[in-house]
Amino acid sequence: RIKAEEEAAARAKAEEERQQRETEAARIKAEEEAAARAKAEEERQQRETEAARIKAEEEAAARAKAEEERQQREAEAARIKAEEEAAARAKAEETHIIDKEAAQPQSEFAFKIDLEGLKDVMPAPVMVEQDNQPESKVEMPQTISIEPGQQEIVQPAEPEERKIAQPDIGAEMARLKAEQDAQQFRAAQAAKEEEEAQRLAAEQATAWADAEQRATQQRKLETEQAAIQAALAQAKAQQKAAGRGRHKSVSPMKLLGGLLGLILILIFVLPLFWPMEKYISPIEQRISARLGQPVTVGGLKASLLPLPKIEISRLVVGANRELQVENVALRFDPFSFFFADKVINEVSLQGVTVEGKSLEQVMTRLQGLSGESGFILRRVNVQNLQIRTAGFSLPTLSGNAQFDNGAFARLVLHDENEKMHAELKPVAGRWQIAFGIRENTLPLLPWVTFGDFNAIGEIGAGEAVFSELDAHAYGGIWSGRGRLSWNKEWRAEARINAKTMELDKMFAQYGISGELFADGSVSAKSGSLAGLANTLRVEANFEAKRGVINGIDVVETARLLSRDHLAGGRTHFDQLSGSALLEDHILHLRQLRIESGMLNASGAFNVSEDGQLAGNFNSEIKMREGNNPLVLSGTLKEPKLQAR
Structure with a gap:
């Protein structure tokens, strides 16, 4: 009984401590959330204030620039207008002077004495008297007749000088007046611009001050609201914890009574049902x-x-x-x-x-x-x-x-060595699966040892669709997608892209090296999952770079046209490309091209299930002109290359 009471008290104390921890955790969480919200709101307000300030600066700069351009246009228009008015006044003055001077000779010639007309009306005795007069008096009419002619020639020269000088003086005065007006206009515009800039600066300073004041008031309000929310959340958490404690907690006497009842059932009642x-x-x-x-x-x-x-x-x-x-x-x-x-x-x-x-x-x-x-x-x-x-x-x-x-x-799920793992989740009536292996093989590709392999997809309606496949094997990176179905029979399909695989790791026993890139598809179908590997079909294009093929020497065999295999040779290549088809356990290599500084070769060959080689090559080398046909035979471990 004492032990039961102690255990009950210990459980009650543990429950109380748990409730206190939950209440404290809820309070801390509420405070943290309130602080986070207040901080986020403060940052938002700061961003908005900064954005408003930047926007105000940009708008003020735009207005100032627009005002400056407007004033420049108005000043330029005023200058052009003043110059045009000055030119018009000068032209009018010039026209007036010309008209005035043109009218002056006509008035002078109106007073000219027409002596020729008088000759016709004077009586003959007068003409006789003139002949009897002294020489000086006879020449007088000639002098009078000539002087008007001289006056007619000399006097027009003086208005011509005035005609040249007076327009120049008027134009100069008009120009000086226009410059003075333009200078006064520019000074007025500069004063106006300065006044406008001061007004914009004052408006901007007022806007910044208002924005800062609003931001300060908003931060203060948000802080107060956050404190109120934290207090409410804490009170709610305490109330909830207290309610849960009231719901779940049991008084020591009731707990003791329940334990005594269980013991009585165990001792007395349960044996009756055994x-x-x-x-x-x-x-x-x-x-x-x-x-x-x-x-x-x-x-x-x-x-x-x-x-x-x-x-x-x-x-x-x-x-x-x-x-x-x-x-x-x-x-x-x-x-x-x-x-x-x-x-x-x-x-x-x-x-x-x-x-x-x-x-x-x-x-x-x-x-x-x-x-x-x-x-x-x-x-x-x-x-x-x-x-x-x-x-x-x-x-x-x-x-x-x-x-x-x-x-x-x-x-x-996982295996004992953590080399295989799987995770399943129910999602909308289907199963979401994440599967992976490490340093292991797959049933579909039993000859490929993956450093790691991971697949993500969904299972449902008799199939698994993998949207993401990624792996590391032979120093390279694999990626792709695939599907596995099992309704009527097992079917597997995948699209794979492999990069930077190392040939010496893939074919260590055959003496081939280089960096391999491949892109292709994999498919299989069988009555069982285990049978998929026996019906595997692989089709891919590949390219290898900077490698060596040990066991055959294409360059020397073509140069010597040797009908015997040259043992111990090797062929260096800069690029080796072609297509591969694995079907019915036979590997077909087609459209092969081998390129290096000394060699250009093309051909095709097959590899049987037991590793037998059979194929032909055409080679061109720099040392020997023309096409050199070669025959490939032997096995993967002991290949033979001969001239045909």
Whole structure:
């Protein structure tokens, strides 16, 4: 009794400490979230303030630039207008002077004495008197007649000088006035620009100050809101923890009474129902109803100490024994016995065997157990899982299945040496799979040892579609995609691209080196998974660079036209390219080209299942003009090259 009380007190104390930890964790989380939100909001406001400032600067600069360009255009227009007006005034003045000077000679000539007309009207006696007068008086009319002519010639010269000088003076005065007006206009514009710049600077400073003030007020408000939210979250977490504690916690007396009741059942009541075989049939019926498949149970036993546990032995599911489990152990949460839903902390599966072709159906059926009414499942541990397939065996796997609120969430499996792993997740009625191996081979490519291989895809409707394939092998990188189906027969398809593989690692026993690049497809179909490797078909284009082929010397054989094989030779190449087809266990190499500084060769050959070589080459070398036909024979380990 004392021990039971101590255990009950210890559990109550542990539960209280757990609730305190949860409450403290909730409070810390709420504070961190509030601080993060406040910091994010402050950063956002800073970004917005900075953006507003930059935008205001850009707008002010744009306005200033536009105003400056406008003022420049107005100044230029004013200058052009002033010059045009000055030119117009000068032209008008010049026209006026010309018109005035043209009118002046006409007024002078209006007072000219027409002596020729007087000759016709003067009486003859007058003319006789003139002849009798002295010489000086006779010449007088001539002088009078000549002086007007001289005046007519000399006097127009003076207006011409004024005509030349006066327009120059008017134009100069107009130009000086235009320059003075333009200078005054520019000074006024400069003063206006300075005033506008000062006004824009004042507006910008005011906008920045307002933005900073708003940002400060917003930060203060957000900080206060964050503090309020943190306080509310803390109070809510404390209330929730207190409610959960009230819901789950049990008073020491009640707990003691329950433990005493369990002990009484264990000591007095349980022996009345022993043996447990009478409960096997109800368990079989319940599991069978959930799975929709026949279920058989070989044995059943239960225990209450140290924790409640039920063990099922020799569990078989399916008419064809698709799933077999040597031992199943269910461990319950003893505190959940006081509530409607019983919590199963852990289900341990030991010695599990699954038929490979039924793996999808088995996983779907087991997923249905996660929704079992009245029980909440948290975790399933799997030990010694064997997926049985015809023709080859997979390594023994172990792992665990995780459940979220009683619903299946994820299955993780791995082998003992961690060289194989797989992960399954249910997604929208299908299974998402991630599969990988390390330093191992695949059933479809048993002769390829991968440093690592990883595949990601989905399983559903009798097929697995892999959207991503990536691997490392022979020092190179592989990538691609593929599909594996098993509805009526097994089918495999893949598209592979390989880069920078090292030939000396791929064909170490054949003495070939270089860097290989390949791109091709792989396909196979068979009645079983193991039979896929026997029907494999590979088609690819390849290119090798900077390598050596040991065992044959193409250059020397072509130069000497040797009909005997030159043992111990080697052929260097800068580039080796062609296409390869593997079908019915025979490798066909076509469209081969070998290029180097000394050699250009082309040809084709086959490699049989036992390694026999048969093919022909045409070679051209710099030392010997013309085409040199060669014959390839022998085996991969001992090739022979001869001139034909």
